[in-house]
Amino acid sequence: MRLSRSFLPTLKETPSDAQIASHRLMLRAGLVRQTASGIYTWLPAGLKVLRNIANIVREEQDRVGAQEVLMATIQSADLWKRSGRYDAYGPEMLRIKDRHERELLFGPTNEEVITDVVGQELKSYKELPQTLYQIQWKFRDEIRPRFGVMRGREFYMKDGYSFDIDYKSAVDSYRKMMLSYLRTFQRLGVRAVPMVADTGPIGGDLSHEFLILAPTGESGVFYDGALDTLDWLADPVDVDKSEDLEKFFNNVSSYYAATDEKHDEKAWESVPAERRREGRGIEVAHIFYFGTKYTKSMDVTVAGPDGTPVHPEMGSYGIGVSRLVGAIIEASHDDAGIIWPDNVAPFRAVILNLKTGDETCDAMCETLYNAAPEQFLYDDRSDRAGAKFADADLMGHPWQIIVGPRGAKEGKVELKRRATGERFELTADEALAKIMAKAPGA
Template sequence: MRLSRSFLPTLKENPAEAQITSHRLMLRAGMIRQTAAGIYAWLPAGLRVLRHIANIVRHEQDAVGAQELLMPTMQSADLWKRSGRYDAYGPEMLRIRDRHERDMLFGPTNEEMITDLFGQAVKSYKELPQVLYQIQWKFRDEVRPRFGVMRGREFYMKDAYSFDLDHDAAVDTYRRMMLAYLRTFQRLGVRAIPMRADTGPIGGELSHEFLILAPTGESGVFFDSALEDQDWLGENVDLNDRASLEKFFTGMTSFYAATDEMHDAEAWAKVPAERQREGRGIEVGHIFNFGRKYTQSMDIAVSGPDGAPLYPEMGSYGIGVSRLVAAIIEASHDDNGIIWPASVAPFRAAIINLKNGDAQCDAICEKLYAAAPDDLLYDDRAERAGAKFADADLLGHPWQLIVGPRGAKDGKVEVKNRRTGERTEETVDAALALIAKIRA
């Protein structure tokens, strides 16, 4: 993308309405614009980040055998009345009546709809297990939407739902999903710690939240520092082997970690004092195992091994894709702007032409840009160098490829690492090799 032709409306001043860093930087970097309270339009740069995160989430869901579908945002209230949640959910649910006076709602979650879809298609225990997921917009009518996309009313979310034969199989699915989540967050360039959590209005018994540590987090957290010090990605875990999954899960959950809602002072006192950590966290994922709550309440059964009706065990697994954009910024920024992990950055690198019109500068910039025009942002504007550097830091590209007349004479490019600030002078070929590497 050539910056001179892009729709990237950056702001020099901090917006008065932005209270936290991510909201401020997303507005300044031209990623989002508010259209109503708690509702945002995603501009091209922000949408690119949203899609990169969604693609990583999608890849890791596919890797554990989940199948993607897409459910509508509008749901019939009849489904929720069948489960008993229609009146119980609360005012966060946006209730609507269509022209035929039928009760509808803008879906805040999809347990009822996915259970109904499952029941229409799956009739025998032999068709289990099933894990289905979508990445879709949802709406919850927050009483006080704030902090930009961190707590908006409309949000983009991955929600997955599992159907298993019995409790043991459902717990195995839960463990596989926990591992998938840890690998997802690792690929996103953040460390999210799984913590015991309240199940909330979705219900169930087994529940973990995944939280990214940040001072602006809304949840208080208590955890054993061993969870930060060790690698829990489980690269050697066989997802299809129950013993391997059990060992992984037992090791992960043996260390204390809980949100303030689930904090146990007695258990906390047993953690060695030098390993006790307290702080704030941003919830970016939540997984539940809630048994037969929905299959029984909605009377969705399959034929069991003995021919009798069997109600499958269910689980629900959410990742806040749009919230992750803000959470990553909260965890990765400096005074100059965003510092994106390469895996989710809107552009992997910025090309900064310090002298537009100089034949050698222009030629080198064009050669670099041609290597990956979809992944590079070429600052070809007739702006002073200071403005170009400021915008590159604000937008947070992992790398900056700086081309000036002095270096261009010798066929050299200055390469800046946004995270470390380190600068090196490289040949054009070396800069091209870097572009190829960060796209991989």
Template sequence: MRLSRSFVPTLKETPAEAQIVSHRLMLRAGLVRQTAAGIYAWLPAGFRVLQNIAAIVRAEQDAAGAQELLMPTIQPAELWRESGRYDDYGKEMLRLNDRHERDLVYGPTNEEMITDLFRQSVKSYRELPQIVYHIQWKFRDEVRPRFGVMRGREFLMKDAYSFDLDYEGAVVSYRRMMLAYMRTFRRMGLKAIPMQAESGPIGGNMSHEFIILAPTGESEVFYDAAFEEIDYSASGFDIFSPEDLARFVGLMTTHYAATDEKHEPGTWEKLAPERQRRGRGIEVGHIFYFGTKYSAAMGFTVAGADGRPVAPEMGSYGIGVSRLVGAVIEASHDEAGIIWPDAVAPFRAAILNLRQGDGTCDRLCEEIYAKLGLAALYDDREERAGVKFADADLMGHPWQIIVGPRGAAAGTVELKRRAGGERQELSLDSALARVL
């Protein structure tokens, strides 16, 4: 994109409503704009990040054998009456009426709907197990939305649902998602730790939340240094091997990890002091096993091998996709702005033309831009060098290709790495090679 013709409204000053860093930086870097309390519009650069994150989530879900589908945002109240949650869910659920006065809800989650879909068409044990997911907008009418995109009312969530014939199968599905989640967060450059959690309104008795470490996180977390050493991303674990999954989850759950509300000082103190780690964390994912809570309530059964009906065992698995955008920023920024991890950056590189209008600089920049295409944001504005430097740092592109009159004549550019800030004078070709 050419910045001079892009809708990327950066701000020099911070709007008064933004308190935490990620919110401030998202507004300042022109990623989002607030439309109403807890409701945001994603502008071009922000939307790219959102899509990058969704793509990673999708890739890991697919790799775990989950099937992507897409369910509606609007759901009939009837389904929620069947499960009993129409009354239980409370005011957080947005309720609507259509022109015929039918009761509808804007989905805060999709257990009922997916159970309904499955019960219509899945009739035999031979069709299980299955895991399906979708990435869809949710609405939860939070009493107090805050922290920008981190706690919005409308948010993009990946929610997956597993159906298994029995408990043993459900446990395998649950573990598979745990591994997929750890790989997902790792790919975004985040350190995540699964922690024992309450299952809350979803119900069930096995639940973990995934906390990523960020200095500005909402809750304090305590964990064993062992989490820093587990190599779950490599070939060490086959996600389709129940044995590997058991081994993986064993590693994940035998070490101490707890948020402040579940922290047990007694157990904690038994851990060698040099292995004790504490920090702050943000919840970015949550997985639940809840057995037949919905299948039983909604009359979903399949014929078992003996011909008798069996209510499938279910689990659900959520990742806050839009929240992750904020979380990544919380985990990776400095005084100057965002420092995007390569995998989620809206642009791999910014091309800074320090002397717009200068024939040599312009030509060099155009050449670079032609080679990088959409991977680059070409700052071709008629602005001073300082403005371009400041905006590039703010927006946090992993690389900055700085083209100025000094080097341009000799055909060299300066390459700056946003994380770390190292700069290097390079030939055009070697700079491009580094960036790509």
């Protein structure tokens, strides 16, 4: 994409209502614009990031056997009345009526819809297990939307639901999803620590929140410093083998990690003092086993091995895709702007033509741009070099290819790595090879 023809409206000044770094930088870098309180329009560069994250989430869900569906954003109130949640959910639910006075709602989550669909179609234990997911827009009418996409009212989310014949199988599904999530975050280029979470009135001990460590996080966190360097995915895991899943899960669970609401002082004291870490974290995902809560309340059964009706065991698994955009920025930025991980950046590199109109510079930039026009942003504006450098740092492209008249005459470019500030003098071909090398975790 050529910057001179792009809709990438950057801002030099910080908007006064933006309280945290991700909100400020998403507005300044031209990723989003607010259309109403807690509701945003995603501009081309922001939409690219959103899609890159969603595609990685999708690939890792498919990898563990989950199947994608797409449910409606508008749901019937009758389904929620069947489960008993319609009146209990609270004012966060946007309740509406159609022209026939039928009660509807803009879906905040989809347990009722997916349970109803599965109840209509599955009749036997032989058709289980099933894990279904979608990546879809949700709406929750937050009383005080703030922090940009971190706590908006409309948000883009992956929600998944597993159905199993018994508890043991449900635990396997839960562990598969934890594995999928850790693989997902590794590919996204962020470290999200799974922490034991509150299960609420349902009880049990199968609930984990995934938190990205950042000073602006809304949750206080306590964790074993060994997690800073632990490679949870070092050993291969066969997702079709319960023993592999159990070993993986036990390894992850053997290190202390908890939010402030689940912090256990006695367990904390067992962590060596030099490894105790305290800080803040941003919740970006949650996995949760809730058994037969919905299949019982909505009277969904399948025939068990002996023909007796059985309520399938369920779990739900969410990832905040739009929230992740803000969380990644909170964890990866500096005073100059965003520092995108390779796999989520809207563009792999920006080409900076420091002397637009110079025949040699223009020719070299065109050659570089044509090598991967869908992955490169070409700053072909006639602006001064300082403005181009400032915008490149602000937008956070992983690589900057700097083309000036002196280097171009020698067939050389300067390549800058945004994350580290490292600079390399290379030929155009060498720079392209370095940029197009497989990104970490890909």
